[in-house]
Amino acid sequence: MTSSPFAPSARSAVAPFEVMDVLATVARMRAEGREVISLCAGEPSQGAPSAVHAAAARIHTEARPLGYTPALGTAPLRAAIAGHYGRWYGLDVDPTEVAVTTGSSGGFVLAFLAAFDHGDRVALARPGYPAYRNILAGLGCEVVDIATGPVERYQPTVAQLEAAHAQAPLAGLVLASPANPTGTMVDRGELTAIAAWCSAHGVRLVSDEIYHGVTYADGPDAKGVSAREVDEHAIVVSSFSKYWGMTGWRLGWLLVPQDLRAAVDALAGNIALCPPAGAQEAAVAAFTEESYEQGEAARQDFARAREVLLERAAELGWGAAAPADGAFYYWAELGDRLAGFADAREYAAALLEATGVAVTPGGDFDPVVGSRCVRLSLAAGPDAINEALDRIIAWQGSRA
Numbered sequence: 001m002t003s004s005p006f007a008p009s010a011r012s013a014v015a016p017f018e019v020m021d022v023l024a025t026v027a028r029m030r031a032e033g034r035e036v037i038s039l040c041a042g043e044p045s046q047g048a049p050s051a052v053h054a055a056a057a058r059i060h061t062e063a064r065p066l067g068y069t070p071a072l073g074t075a076p077l078r079a080a081i082a083g084h085y086g087r088w089y090g091l092d093v094d095p096t097e098v099a100v101t102t103g104s105s106g107g108f109v110l111a112f113l114a115a116f117d118h119g120d121r122v123a124l125a126r127p128g129y130p131a132y133r134n135i136l137a138g139l140g141c142e143v144v145d146i147a148t149g150p151v152e153r154y155q156p157t158v159a160q161l162e163a164a165h166a167q168a169p170l171a172g173l174v175l176a177s178p179a180n181p182t183g184t185m186v187d188r189g190e191l192t193a194i195a196a197w198c199s200a201h202g203v204r205l206v207s208d209e210i211y212h213g214v215t216y217a218d219g220p221d222a223k224g225v226s227a228r229e230v231d232e233h234a235i236v237v238s239s240f241s242k243y244w245g246m247t248g249w250r251l252g253w254l255l256v257p258q259d260l261r262a263a264v265d266a267l268a269g270n271i272a273l274c275p276p277a278g279a280q281e282a283a284v285a286a287f288t289e290e291s292y293e294q295g296e297a298a299r300q301d302f303a304r305a306r307e308v309l310l311e312r313a314a315e316l317g318w319g320a321a322a323p324a325d326g327a328f329y330y331w332a333e334l335g336d337r338l339a340g341f342a343d344a345r346e347y348a349a350a351l352l353e354a355t356g357v358a359v360t361p362g363g364d365f366d367p368v369v370g371s372r373c374v375r376l377s378l379a380a381g382p383d384a385i386n387e388a389l390d391r392i393i394a395w396q397g398s399r400a
């Protein structure tokens with residue numbers, strides 16, 4: 001075999017998402033007949049609302065083609081999403097502000113392409129969702145880490161943004177609330193202060209709100225505060241994947257500020273032509289009363305799983321952990337439980353082999369200190385969490 005004169009582009013040299021390797025191992029073990037409790041994927045177990053399934057069944061049994069839709073989505077779905085902002089946030093959103101995307105992942109690509117140029121400095125909280133970093137790096141942006149921990153409640157502060165901006169001007173900030181992997185949130189006052197700072201310094205705020213609704217507080221802002229409430233220049237990214245459990249339907253959306261709408265429209269038509277037509281048509285049913293009720297029932301199940309874990313967290317004997325205000329994750333340092341292992345990846349591999357419990361090592365989420373951390377997903381439900389904790393605690397005790 002002769003050597004090739006070709007090679008991958010430099011921009012494609014991004015790290016693979018380690019959770020996918022864990023999921024592949026889980027699939028192999030299950031194929032071998034082993035029972036595995038998977039706490040690694042951020043995938044709700046409830047699936048799409050029944051009204052969405054019923055709509056999809058009708059669509060796919062009708063003898064009509066599913067052709068291309070407008071690049072930014074169908075008018076009925078854009079209107080339904082706009083109405084959702086009135087229901088949850090009391091916002092009057094015009095459907096022309098809504099861009100339906102191929103999952104929130106497609107939304108991030110469109111948002112970053114429209115808002116940032118090659119070489120722009122874009123700030124991210126660390127730990128954080130690795131796809132932000134990898135998409136931005138692939139587009140030639142400079143990723144600026146904002147190191148967060150228990151003191152900052154794992155969310156960036158205005159003081160940290162000031163310090164990063166003083167080194168060299170920032171062009172953007174990606175903020176997630178609730179965040180992956182920590183589940184932490186910013187409240188209305190914190191979001192308002194961050195948005196005001198961004199506006200004053202010409203920094204574009206990109207607000208990841210895909211876990212809105214999967215939250216555990218009470219009060220008027222219980223479902224989360226949207227950046228659209230406090231900053232007309234912010235880009236909002238959201239999705240059907242989490243609250244509605246529609247991961248494989250590959251539908252998300254953006255709220256696009258006025259100055260970027262033409263750019264997002266042009267990019268969307270060139271990159272994907274349109275989001276999946278059948279999924280768009282069925283997704284309108286996600287905004288029925290029945291669907292909201294089913295989303296709330298799923299949230300309550302996540303809340304019970306969270307309660308089980310928090311009640312037993314001391315038994316794990318791990319180190320510092322994020323407070324998990326929302327989403328369905330638990331992020332923690334392993335502390336003394338890491339003794340005898342090179343890093344969290346080795347710990348997670350040994351745990352999976354010995355107990356059949358799969359957790360996600362933290363290196364993807366935090367390339368600096370994540371090798372000492374793990375992320376647990378609560379999406380498997382309270383019974384699975386309780387059984388998994390029994391196994392983890394017994395295994396750790398056998399090694400003591």
